[in-house]
Amino acid sequence: MNNANKEKIVAKRQKDYKEKVFHFIFLVSALVSVLSVIAIIVFVFSKGLKPFFGEGAYSFFDFITGLKWDPGNDVYGIFYMIVGSVLATLGAIVLGVPIGLLTAVFIAEIAPKKIVAIIRPAIELLAGIPSVIYGAFGLGVIVQLIKKVSPTGQGESLLAVICVLAIMILPTIITLSESSLRAVPKSYREASYGLGASKIQTIFKTVVPAAKSGILSATVLGIGRAIGETMAVMMIAGNNIGGLPNSIWSKIRPLTSNISMEMSYASGRHQDMLFATGVVLFIFILVINTVLIRLTGKMGDEGSKK
Amino acid sequence: MIKNSNTKLKDGIAGGLIYLSATITVAILIVIIGFVLYKGLPGINLKFLTRMWDDVTTVVDVNRNNVTGNNTEAGYVESLGISIALEDEAVVIKSIDNDSPVKDAVNVKKVPYALKKGDVIGKAGSTNFKNITLEEAKLALNEGTGPIKMKVTRPGGGIVPMLVSTIYIIGLTLIIAAPIGICAAIYLNEYAKPGKTLNIIRFAIQNLAGIPSIIYGLFGMLVFVQGFKMSYSILAGSFTLSIMLLPTIISTTEETLKEVPRTYRESSMGLGATKLQTISKIIIPSALPGILVAIILSIGRIVGESAALIWTAGTIAQIPKTLVGSEAAAATLTTKMYWLIKETADLEQASSIAVVLIVLVIALNILSKFITRRFLKKRTS
Numbered sequence: 001m002n003n004a005n006k007e008k009i010v011a012k013r014q015k016d017y018k019e020k021v022f023h024f025i026f027l028v029s030a031l032v033s034v035l036s037v038i039a040i041i042v043f044v045f046s047k048g049l050k051p052f053f054g055e056g057a058y059s060f061f062d063f064i065t066g067l068k069w070d071p072g073n074d075v076y077g078i079f080y081m082i083v084g085s086v087l088a089t090l091g092a093i094v095l096g097v098p099i100g101l102l103t104a105v106f107i108a109e110i111a112p113k114k115i116v117a118i119i120r121p122a123i124e125l126l127a128g129i130p131s132v133i134y135g136a137f138g139l140g141v142i143v144q145l146i147k148k149v150s151p152t153g154q155g156e157s158l159l160a161v162i163c164v165l166a167i168m169i170l171p172t173i174i175t176l177s178e179s180s181l182r183a184v185p186k187s188y189r190e191a192s193y194g195l196g197a198s199k200i201q202t203i204f205k206t207v208v209p210a211a212k213s214g215i216l217s218a219t220v221l222g223i224g225r226a227i228g229e230t231m232a233v234m235m236i237a238g239n240n241i242g243g244l245p246n247s248i249w250s251k252i253r254p255l256t257s258n259i260s261m262e263m264s265y266a267s268g269r270h271q272d273m274l275f276a277t278g279v280v281l282f283i284f285i286l287v288i289n290t291v292l293i294r295l296t297g298k299m300g301d302e303g304s305k306k
Numbered sequence: 307m308i309k310n311s312n313t314k315l316k317d318g319i320a321g322g323l324i325y326l327s328a329t330i331t332v333a334i335l336i337v338i339i340g341f342v343l344y345k346g347l348p349g350i351n352l353k354f355l356t357r358m359w360d361d362v363t364t365v366v367d368v369n370r371n372n373v374t375g376n377n378t379e380a381g382y383v384e385s386l387g388i389s390i391a392l393e394d395e396a397v398v399i400k401s402i403d404n405d406s407p408v409k410d411a412v413n414v415k416k417v418p419y420a421l422k423k424g425d426v427i428g429k430a431g432s433t434n435f436k437n438i439t440l441e442e443a444k445l446a447l448n449e450g451t452g453p454i455k456m457k458v459t460r461p462g463g464g465i466v467p468m469l470v471s472t473i474y475i476i477g478l479t480l481i482i483a484a485p486i487g488i489c490a491a492i493y494l495n496e497y498a499k500p501g502k503t504l505n506i507i508r509f510a511i512q513n514l515a516g517i518p519s520i521i522y523g524l525f526g527m528l529v530f531v532q533g534f535k536m537s538y539s540i541l542a543g544s545f546t547l548s549i550m551l552l553p554t555i556i557s558t559t560e561e562t563l564k565e566v567p568r569t570y571r572e573s574s575m576g577l578g579a580t581k582l583q584t585i586s587k588i589i590i591p592s593a594l595p596g597i598l599v600a601i602i603l604s605i606g607r608i609v610g611e612s613a614a615l616i617w618t619a620g621t622i623a624q625i626p627k628t629l630v631g632s633e634a635a636a637a638t639l640t641t642k643m644y645w646l647i648k649e650t651a652d653l654e655q656a657s658s659i660a661v662v663l664i665v666l667v668i669a670l671n672i673l674s675k676f677i678t679r680r681f682l683k684k685r686t687s
Binding site: 018019022023036037039043044102106107110130135137139140199201203229230256260 | 341511610653668
């Protein structure tokens with residue numbers, strides 16, 4: 001009797017012990033993400049900020065406002081790259097968001113089920129195509145087309161980057177906008193129809209405004225994708241060594257392509273400066289992430305109120 | 307009346323724009339795939355899919371048969387049991403007999419290196435096969451008796467090393483990332499209570515998801531390649547990708563865990579099962595299809611990734627023999643495609659790899675659809 005009890009207690013203790021161990025394992029696994037983010041920030045920032053401190057430090061002001069990148073002569077200016085990245089991203093948003101949103105409207109509100117069954121896999125495929133293939137497409141088609149009409153006679157340009165980025169953010173914009181359009185309650189549409197509005201009026205005056213915050217976070221996510229895109233952009237940007245872009249035909253050198261172009265042979269300060277470029281890009285991304293997290297958090301609140 | 311027709315016009319324009327946009331989206335996909343197929347399809351053949359990337363030249367020793375000299379078929383080398391032919395002024399093995407001694411050939415280190423159809427013979431004994439006629443080659447191969455030294459080149463031009471490397475990296479990455487990601491999702495969905503810890507973890511995951519792959523590449527290069535001295539290797543690449551994929555695996559797994567009905571948990575606990583037992587016996591089995599979809603999504607991302615792999619796994623086309631070090635450097639299909647465009651401007655060959663990539667992406671999409679559909683059916687029935 002006593003023995004049996006003891007055994008039970010031992011078994012229970014072992015069970016408790018096992019429960020605790022696994023609880024700990026699960027917690028540690030969850031903390032890996034936190035540690036990773038911290039590690040990425042610490043390592044990239046510490047290497048990227050190194051050239052601006054200590055003896056023979058490079059002026060951070062010169063770095064951030066410079067219009068020329070010439071590692072051979074120890075000149076590292078990235079302002080024109082920041083401008084290039086921002087312009088390319090803006091252009092992609094201006095071009096991609098309307099097309100993406102209207103496509104989402106088509107899928108969510110207008111298209112019959114049969115057509116949706118064709119379009120949706122197409123968009124999923126578009127989302128799954130590796131960025132290198134977009135780069136190859138940009139190089140083989142878009143750059144060749146631009147070459148024919150550009151006054152500079154060159155295809156690699158801001159315009160080419162904008163076109164490819166707009167295509168690349170389409171799936172993100174479409175999928176997120178579509179789900180926020182679908183989340184708009186049916187009663188909104190019925191009320192609008194009841195007031196005598198046409199289908200198109202209902203869509204643009206009622207449904208789209210109601211899905212505003214979802215569409216906005218889709219746009220912010222698109223901005224993050226566009227500014228962080230590397231491989232496709234690098235192949236078609238032209239990657240000039242200096243000077244601000246003055247038209248859509250100008251070559252640009254986005255921050256991302258600066259990093260990946262020279263990483264294979266850079267060393268010493270040159271390599272540190274590429275990490276510094278990464279730091280600037282990272283700061284952009286952190287800001288975009290924060291905005292996005294705020295936006296989606298807000299959306300969750302709204303949802304719970306309904 | 308005027309107002310009405312005005313509305314109609316506006317509606318018409320807006321409706322037209324909607325249709326136009328949807329058409330543009332689909333047209334873009336068709337043009338991209340059309341472009342890739344047009345450029346890449348001519349380069350796809352059995353050799354492209356089955357050969358190594360680089361030409362491999364090896365010196366081998368072959369023990370020849372005794373020649374009876376009664377087989378006079380053109381191009382047939384009886385002592386070796388092979389048929390040879392001239393192709394682009396090179397002597398190529400066209401067929402090999404079942405009992406041919408070239409199957410037992412050994413290289414300089416005495417490691418077996420069986421010759422194969424398609425191998426090019428560059429030298430036999432002391433005869434160089436450059437600008438040689440078929441008869442001369444045959445004579446040289448039959449000259450003397452016993453063992454003969456041959457210099458043999460196995461032509462490359464295929465994607466086998468990249469295919470193998472891609473599979474290795476997928477496997478390694480999933481071994482590292484899947485357990486961590488799944489355990490993290492279990493913690494978030496089953497254990498975590500609302501509060502600071504949970505907020506921090508969620509914030510970290512959301513941030514991780516937004517970091518562009520080039521930053522992962524920089525980090526991986528700094529920490530795994532240089533810091534842990536792994537050099538460009540599949541392990542360094544896999545560690546980097548593992549971190550990158552955590553958000554995908556965690557959030558997809560969490561979604562499926564959320565879909566497991568609460569009653570399952572309550573019934574299990576009510577029957578006296580512990581939390582751990584409930585998780586391992588009830589929750590994970592019923593969330594398995596969703597976890598599988600998370601893994602397939604991850605595979606898709608690995609197949610398409612380039613920026614995070616170039617600076618961590620390198621761009622050398624070889625089948626990795628170790629996990630770290632110089633023999634572990636490996637290009638995946640995607641990184642090799644990038645390298646081809648950048649270093650050789652060979653859009654045709656790059657497009658041929660792109661065709662393979664698109665086929666893979668489509669296959670993965672269909673697979674995940676299939677699992678989701680079966681899974682949903684089970685739930686609703």
